[in-house]
Amino acid sequence: MSASLKDSFAKTLLGFASSLSVLVIFFIFYFLLKESSLALSQIGGSRFFSDSTWAPELNLAEGQFGLLEMIVATVAVATLALFIAAPIGWFTAVYIHFFCKGAFRIFLHRVTEIVAGLPSVVLGLWGLVVLVPVLLNLRAPGLSVLAGAIVLAIMIIPTIVVSTVSAYQNLNSELTLTSKGLGIGKARFILEIATPLASRGISTGFVLALARAMGETMVVVMVCGNVVQMPESMLDPVRTLTGNIALEMGYAYGSHQSALFLSGFLLLLSVLTVFIAGRLFLKTQEEQFR
Amino acid sequence: MSGQLRLRKDFSNNESSLTKVSDCSERPGSVCASLKAKNLSLHYGDFKAYDNVNIEIEPCKITALVGPSGCGKTSFLNSVNRLVDLIPGSKLRGELSFGNTDILSPSCDLIELRRKIGMVFQRPAPFPFSIKKNFHIPLKEHGISKSSVRDERMEQSLKDVGLWDEVKNRLKQSACNLSGGQQQRLCIARTLSLKPELLLMDEPCSALDPVSSEKIEQLILSLRDNYTVLMVTHNLAQAKRISDNLLVCWVKDGTGCLIETGKTSEIFFAPAEKLTKEYLQGVRG
Ligand SMILES: Nc1ncnc2c1ncn2[C@@H]1O[C@H](COP(=O)(O)OP(=O)(O)O)[C@@H](O)[C@H]1O
Numbered sequence: 001m002s003a004s005l006k007d008s009f010a011k012t013l014l015g016f017a018s019s020l021s022v023l024v025i026f027f028i029f030y031f032l033l034k035e036s037s038l039a040l041s042q043i044g045g046s047r048f049f050s051d052s053t054w055a056p057e058l059n060l061a062e063g064q065f066g067l068l069e070m071i072v073a074t075v076a077v078a079t080l081a082l083f084i085a086a087p088i089g090w091f092t093a094v095y096i097h098f099f100c101k102g103a104f105r106i107f108l109h110r111v112t113e114i115v116a117g118l119p120s121v122v123l124g125l126w127g128l129v130v131l132v133p134v135l136l137n138l139r140a141p142g143l144s145v146l147a148g149a150i151v152l153a154i155m156i157i158p159t160i161v162v163s164t165v166s167a168y169q170n171l172n173s174e175l176t177l178t179s180k181g182l183g184i185g186k187a188r189f190i191l192e193i194a195t196p197l198a199s200r201g202i203s204t205g206f207v208l209a210l211a212r213a214m215g216e217t218m219v220v221v222m223v224c225g226n227v228v229q230m231p232e233s234m235l236d237p238v239r240t241l242t243g244n245i246a247l248e249m250g251y252a253y254g255s256h257q258s259a260l261f262l263s264g265f266l267l268l269l270s271v272l273t274v275f276i277a278g279r280l281f282l283k284t285q286e287e288q289f290r
Numbered sequence: 291m292s293g294q295l296r297l298r299k300d301f302s303n304n305e306s307s308l309t310k311v312s313d314c315s316e317r318p319g320s321v322c323a324s325l326k327a328k329n330l331s332l333h334y335g336d337f338k339a340y341d342n343v344n345i346e347i348e349p350c351k352i353t354a355l356v357g358p359s360g361c362g363k364t365s366f367l368n369s370v371n372r373l374v375d376l377i378p379g380s381k382l383r384g385e386l387s388f389g390n391t392d393i394l395s396p397s398c399d400l401i402e403l404r405r406k407i408g409m410v411f412q413r414p415a416p417f418p419f420s421i422k423k424n425f426h427i428p429l430k431e432h433g434i435s436k437s438s439v440r441d442e443r444m445e446q447s448l449k450d451v452g453l454w455d456e457v458k459n460r461l462k463q464s465a466c467n468l469s470g471g472q473q474q475r476l477c478i479a480r481t482l483s484l485k486p487e488l489l490l491m492d493e494p495c496s497a498l499d500p501v502s503s504e505k506i507e508q509l510i511l512s513l514r515d516n517y518t519v520l521m522v523t524h525n526l527a528q529a530k531r532i533s534d535n536l537l538v539c540w541v542k543d544g545t546g547c548l549i550e551t552g553k554t555s556e557i558f559f560a561p562a563e564k565l566t567k568e569y570l571q572g573v574r575g
């Protein structure tokens with residue numbers, strides 16, 4: 001085979017491989033939409049937002065198919081989780097990267113990896129046995145938005161730590177020397193030089209963590225209480241979109257099942273929205289910066 | 291002396307450190323302090339980078355440090371403001387003082403030391419922020435809490451290095467958009483804005499084109515009256531043109547050492563050491 005032929009072969013192969021992931025996303029979208037079509041035609045798209053709650057019935061006219069409460073619950077639990085996890089994850093990363101050396105640093109890295117690898121069902125069990133009873137003291141039933149957010153936060157902290165540390169590691173090492181040469185102290189270096197320059201990598205980590213929290217199922221089923229309602233406080237029990245799919249898919253059929261596919265579609269759409277919004281936000285940030 | 295002692299205590303209190311900083315602005319480059327090294331040596335782990343350095347740098351003069359690559363010139367400059375502390379396993383021994391400050395003392399205030407002893411690196415190293423931020427961040431660190439004062443300092447230093455007219459309309463733009471020579475002048479201005487007393491320059495022209503290099507050279511000459519300058523250069527002609535005093539170093543048995551010190555004109559005219567003579571004639575090194 002001639003060199004140019006080899007090149008074009010490699011190019012085609014790589015192009016094929018990378019278009020595969022795009023294809024997969026398209027395929028998933030298509031499949032979810034196709035499965036939702038029954039619900040969309042029989043129940044009608046608008047009822048998913050206008051119906052006051054979710055109470056599917058065989059008789060479609062009597063049933064309620066509102067998804068809004070569960071969309072709000074999904075967003076609330078995941079956002080609260082990010083609000084808890086972001087500062088803790090960032091502090092941990094700063095501590096690991098700027099203040100730890102040698103064996104202790106490696107130890108912290110290992111711990112982070114272990115937490116990242118914990119099965120979510122185990123975290124859910126911990127939440128159920130340890131966290132929920134504590135919250136129960138505040139208000140019944142303990143199973144709540146807050147419970148889910150805390151357990152999810154523990155789950156996504158490692159994602160944030162790992163991406164933040166690597167964002168700091170990717171900074172030009174001359175920066176440290178230059179700053180020290182100017183007598184700039186550590187705190188100012190971290191806050192005014194390193195963090196702004198690493199902000200792109202750091203916020204990518206936040207976006208990934210948020211997407212992961214939105215998609216997590218087992219934890220929320222176990223500790224959020226699964227009551228379909230609009231949360232009015234952090235201590236209210238809620239049901240998320242993922243939880244709903246997991247709980248009902250086993251016995252649903254017909255339009256009900258199709259409606260569950262539709263909620264899966266909405267979930268995917270919101271995760272993609274998070275990614276795109278994150279990108280746009282970064283862009284405006286960087287333009288401001290220049 | 292009491293002023294220096296006061297500064298550290300009051301560091302958190304911006305008002306008093308401001309007073310202190312403006313004190314020194316009345317006599318830029320506090321003329322009296324001189325840098326003295328006695329039996330100074332530096333180890334990187336087991337490797338001895340240089341040994342037995344005994345010098346006194348004359349204040350308000352330009353001192354050039356010349357010698358072949360690897361004889362420890364950069365290491366010596368980095369010792370003077372304790373930047374070698376950043377390298378794990380580095381160990382400075384001997385005596386090193388600047389005015390009344392014992393540089394090697396564990397209680398030496400490194401932030402203030404590095405303000406008093408400014409550093410310009412070989413490769414221009416502006417922060418990848420706006421020109422303005424490049425000045426504001428270090429000035430804030432050194433207690434200038436008023437933004438307008440920081441702006442004044444920036445303007446003055448940029449004028450001192452002849453860069454003001456070139457950048458005054460683009461202070462909000464990234465410093466990385468400047469040319470190499472402009473970046474280096476920016477870095478010098480940034481260092482000057484902290485009102486240092488001693489300027490360390492590590493081959494400040496070696497990464498630049500001849501025209502920019504000439505500008506920097508003129509700039510260094512213009513600093514002579516107000517600052518003490520210690521510069522490393524590879525360019526012997528440059529050392530001859532601009533320096534008052536010369537330090538010639540060499541590598542012996544893998545360790546750097548000084549072989550000759552004195553007035554530049556005298557050393558070039560009549561080097562005492564055979565090695566120096568050969569080096570200056572370009573026979574060795
Ligand atoms: N960070 C370091 N760790 C170990 N050895 C170093 C380090 N930096 C420099 N050296 C060694 O110290 C010697 C002097 O280096 P340097 O000060 O850079 O010389 P110069 O600036 O005169 O070329 C060299 O042999 C170099 O290999």
Ligand SMILES: [Mg+2]
Nearest residue numbers: 363364365492
């Ligand atoms: Mg060097």
